[in-house]
Amino acid sequence: MQFRRYKFLHMSGHCPRDRASYGKAHRARTPSGSATREEGVKNRPRRTFLQLAAGVAALPTVSRIARAQSYPARPITMIVPFPAGGPADLIGRVVGERMKSTLKQPVIVENIGGADGNNGTGRLARARPDGYTIGLGHSSTNVLNGAFYSLPYDVLNDFAPISSLLKNSGILYAKKTLPANDLKELIAWLKANPNRAAAASFTSANKLLFAYFQKETGTQFTLVPYRGGAPAMQDLIGGQIDLLYSAPAPNDLTLVRSGTIRAYAVFSGTRLLQAPEIPTIHEMGWPSLSFAGWFGLFAPKGTPTDIVRQLNAAAMEALADPAVRSRFIELGYELFPRDQQTSEAFSAIVKADAEKWWPIIRAMAIKTE
Numbered sequence: 001m002q003f004r005r006y007k008f009l010h011m012s013g014h015c016p017r018d019r020a021s022y023g024k025a026h027r028a029r030t031p032s033g034s035a036t037r038e039e040g041v042k043n044r045p046r047r048t049f050l051q052l053a054a055g056v057a058a059l060p061t062v063s064r065i066a067r068a069q070s071y072p073a074r075p076i077t078m079i080v081p082f083p084a085g086g087p088a089d090l091i092g093r094v095v096g097e098r099m100k101s102t103l104k105q106p107v108i109v110e111n112i113g114g115a116d117g118n119n120g121t122g123r124l125a126r127a128r129p130d131g132y133t134i135g136l137g138h139s140s141t142n143v144l145n146g147a148f149y150s151l152p153y154d155v156l157n158d159f160a161p162i163s164s165l166l167k168n169s170g171i172l173y174a175k176k177t178l179p180a181n182d183l184k185e186l187i188a189w190l191k192a193n194p195n196r197a198a199a200a201s202f203t204s205a206n207k208l209l210f211a212y213f214q215k216e217t218g219t220q221f222t223l224v225p226y227r228g229g230a231p232a233m234q235d236l237i238g239g240q241i242d243l244l245y246s247a248p249a250p251n252d253l254t255l256v257r258s259g260t261i262r263a264y265a266v267f268s269g270t271r272l273l274q275a276p277e278i279p280t281i282h283e284m285g286w287p288s289l290s291f292a293g294w295f296g297l298f299a300p301k302g303t304p305t306d307i308v309r310q311l312n313a314a315a316m317e318a319l320a321d322p323a324v325r326s327r328f329i330e331l332g333y334e335l336f337p338r339d340q341q342t343s344e345a346f347s348a349i350v351k352a353d354a355e356k357w358w359p360i361i362r363a364m365a366i367k368t369e
Helices: 002-011 019-029 037-070 087-103 115-126 140-148 183-192 204-217 229-238 250-257 305-320 322-330 343-364
Strands: 076-080 107-111 133-138 159-168 171-175 198-201 222-225 243-246 261-266 293-300
Touching (some): 087 107, 087 133, 087 229, 087 305, 115 140, 115 204, 140 204, 140 293, 159 305, 198 204, 204 222, 204 343, 293 305, 293 343, 305 322, 305 343
Parallel strands (some): 076 133, 198 222, 198 243
Antiparallel strands (some): 171 261
């Protein structure tokens, strides 16, 4: 190689030993405005850096596309923050089963009850934000509890809303031996027997509504904490508690019609299609006690937006299924309009409810024990 270089320089009329003169001659032949070899070498690190920077800038887009194409690659866990057998459990299983056909992966329900839903909701807040752990949320777990409790997570900021699902008004049930045939007689009996009755409490909505009820009607009774609606209903049937506020369920209405338990009122201005015989709280003279709760799906904060969109699409497809819709209507639930099922619209619903209820809860100083 040295020989060839020497020969080339010699034939060009330059002595290889005179490197200075060679450099001058080479620069002299370089066209005006063009980069010399030395300048090219000098600028190469900058060009390399810019190329690498451009490549790195493209990585997020590439990774998002790859992630969207590969998700979901394994089963998804849906945390339901109440025990099996209750309304929330039923909703989670119906929606999850239908989402499976869209996502092409099983959606496995995991019931984590207790602490008014805080145990399960807290587990969701701590889950890895990769789309493989989602949760069924309620207006209690993801709004009201933020005012009732000092929580290790933020109900408004530590979750990514996926989709609203259903809204409904609950029913005030009572054990069959309670000496009251309707709501007016119940209120009269409670006034005559302060603190004699016991009511089940398994969500912050129960606490809020029963606190309102006592304030508005001038009654007093004890709240007994439960891990969920199913065990509370069992104790109502057995006579261990006197009152229960819960979302309507077919089995519960069957118990009402058989005379096993009583149903005094629907906490709404409209009677239920599947139980038109039960009067509304408005008809009974207490419209201020009307309350509509909701259910929706959430993911941990930080879950990639493209994955949230896929989960939202699967949830919206589930709600559009005629079989799913008819099932929920039979259960007494109302589906959110389609334009309110987006993650953005659901986020707005959650924040609006917090702005409405948090000041009321704090002003009433409702105890959480």
